[in-house]
Amino acid sequence: MSGPLSGMRVIEGSAFVAAPSGGMTLAQLGAEVIRFDPIGGGLDYKRWPLTDDGYSLYWAGLNKGKKSIQVDFRSEEGQELLKTIITAPGEDAGYFLTNFPAKGWLSFEKLKREREDLIMLNIVGNHDGTTALDYTVNAAMGYPSVTGPEGYGGVINHVLPAWDIVCGQTAAMGLLAAGRHRDRTSEGQLIKLALSDVALSAVAALGHIAEAQILNSERERIGNELYGALGKDYETADGRRVIAVAITKKQWRALCKSCDMTEEMHALSQSEGLDLANNEGDRFIARGQIHPHIETWCKNRNFEEIRRIWDQLGVCWGPYQTFKELVNLDNRVSLENPLFAEVEQPEIGSYLTPGSPLQFQNLSPSSPIKAPALGENTNEILEEILGLSTKEVGGLRERKIVK
Numbered sequence: 001m002s003g004p005l006s007g008m009r010v011i012e013g014s015a016f017v018a019a020p021s022g023g024m025t026l027a028q029l030g031a032e033v034i035r036f037d038p039i040g041g042g043l044d045y046k047r048w049p050l051t052d053d054g055y056s057l058y059w060a061g062l063n064k065g066k067k068s069i070q071v072d073f074r075s076e077e078g079q080e081l082l083k084t085i086i087t088a089p090g091e092d093a094g095y096f097l098t099n100f101p102a103k104g105w106l107s108f109e110k111l112k113r114e115r116e117d118l119i120m121l122n123i124v125g126n127h128d129g130t131t132a133l134d135y136t137v138n139a140a141m142g143y144p145s146v147t148g149p150e151g152y153g154g155v156i157n158h159v160l161p162a163w164d165i166v167c168g169q170t171a172a173m174g175l176l177a178a179g180r181h182r183d184r185t186s187e188g189q190l191i192k193l194a195l196s197d198v199a200l201s202a203v204a205a206l207g208h209i210a211e212a213q214i215l216n217s218e219r220e221r222i223g224n225e226l227y228g229a230l231g232k233d234y235e236t237a238d239g240r241r242v243i244a245v246a247i248t249k250k251q252w253r254a255l256c257k258s259c260d261m262t263e264e265m266h267a268l269s270q271s272e273g274l275d276l277a278n279n280e281g282d283r284f285i286a287r288g289q290i291h292p293h294i295e296t297w298c299k300n301r302n303f304e305e306i307r308r309i310w311d312q313l314g315v316c317w318g319p320y321q322t323f324k325e326l327v328n329l330d331n332r333v334s335l336e337n338p339l340f341a342e343v344e345q346p347e348i349g350s351y352l353t354p355g356s357p358l359q360f361q362n363l364s365p366s367s368p369i370k371a372p373a374l375g376e377n378t379n380e381i382l383e384e385i386l387g388l389s390t391k392e393v394g395g396l397r398e399r400k401i402v403k
Contacts, residue, residue: 003030003356003366010175011036011086012066013098013106015043017134017161018123018195020062021168023097026175027065028356028366034067034381036082038074039403041374055347063371064353069382070375070403078401079105081386087115088385094188095175099123108190117188119178121171127194134161137196141203142219149223163199170198230255230283233320234295240303241320244294244310247280251316258313259297265290327352338365345370375403 008031012023020035027033037045047058069085072078083105086096094115102108102122112118125132135157138144144155174191182188203209211217224233224243230252231245246252256262265276268289274282276290283290298306303319310317319329327333333352334340343353355368382388382402396402 002364003028004360004363006030007092008032008095008179009034009088009090009093010095010097011082013082013096013100015099016047017062017164018167019097019099019171020044021165022121022123022171022175023066023168024062024064025169025172025356028368029358030366032067033065034069034085034377035063035372036069036071036073036085037374039070039072039375039400041070045374051348053347057348060345060348060371065369066372067377067381068372068374069378072401073105075401077396077399081382081396081401083111083114085381085385087111087118089115094118095179096120097123097171097175102190112188115188117182117186119175119182119188119191121174121178121191121193123167123171123193123195125194126196127192132196134164134195137163137199140196141199142208146219146221148221150221152221163195163202166202167193167195167198225287226284228284229280230287230290232287232291232294234291234298236298236303236306237300238302242298242303242306242317243320244315244317246283246316249278250314252277252280252283254310254314254316255294258309258315259294261293261297264293341368343368343370346373378402 005026008026010023010026010031010033012019012033012035014020014023014035023033023035044062045056045059046054047056049057051057071082073082087094094117096111096118098106098120099122100106102120104110108118108120108122111120125137138158139155141163144157147158148154148156171193174193178189178191200209208219211219219227225231226245226247229245229247231243231247233241233243235241244255246255253262256265268274268286269276269282272286272289274286276282276286301309306317307319309315321330331337335342335352338359339354339357340352341355342350344350345353353368353370355366359365379390379393382393382396383390388396393402
């Protein structure tokens, strides 16, 4: 596979989102990523959504561009086989990404005996080794208590596994950083990455920890409002919903001009002693007086008219869409966007599949590649990496060590 990481080999032992998304990111940049699974598939092999025939669209989505080998790693022979693959020689090999427990035969200490400069990144739940998933981590981060309509007394979970996604990207970056260190020092190492630490780092970076500790304040629910600036959903005359945001001065001027409210907002600034033109925080303070102007303007126009005016005047806005509307109505999800190509996924069909969102000026865009069938590359991996003969691979299959 071509790309800036062409030649790099990463072995992935994983399930669910974080580790597979990290491996996928590397594969999309050209790395050879080999995912091993137990015979018959791992915990996530049949995860929803499923086709009518029972094939996981989720699994296909997170394993694009990888190679697959099925191994019975409950057996000692299977474990030894995988240890040899993980620690196989090669200047750009010796990378192992996993969210499996790093103990027993998969412990860094045992693997390092076979390759001194091995780089292993192990994703765990919490820093102390206790179990956590995206959903349990998010519950503790404060966001479910500020998500939802103003005045709501319960908690609202996020349907996007955001921490898993960020964790996967952090894992990919961690492997590349450790690889740079190895290039300069010849040292391998174990990298521990706690999912909850990924979330906590983001929560702190966005000021929430300091807000609680320094200001001793509790963030309140504000519904669909944008905290500290102006942003909200508005309904159109034909029942669509849109969001408009004004953070910068330019965005504010465009929104005021498009909604014919420039003079009214100047008067509001004067009467309230606010600087709406230059201060996004003042717009948040005055949001209750600003929104009715935009709401009325949107209610008197259909979606297409709003689209035309806001696009023409440079308003920062977007439509609310379902997943089906995203696919059927949004040109960004089409072959007009070089991110996508139609890829034939065996047993599933042909559908729009993204490559890497990174666009390198001096490199051709990498074409998206299908996800492998389970065990599709077993023979190739055993023969090319381990140098086994066809007869030896056949023996492993007969003993049901691989499939």
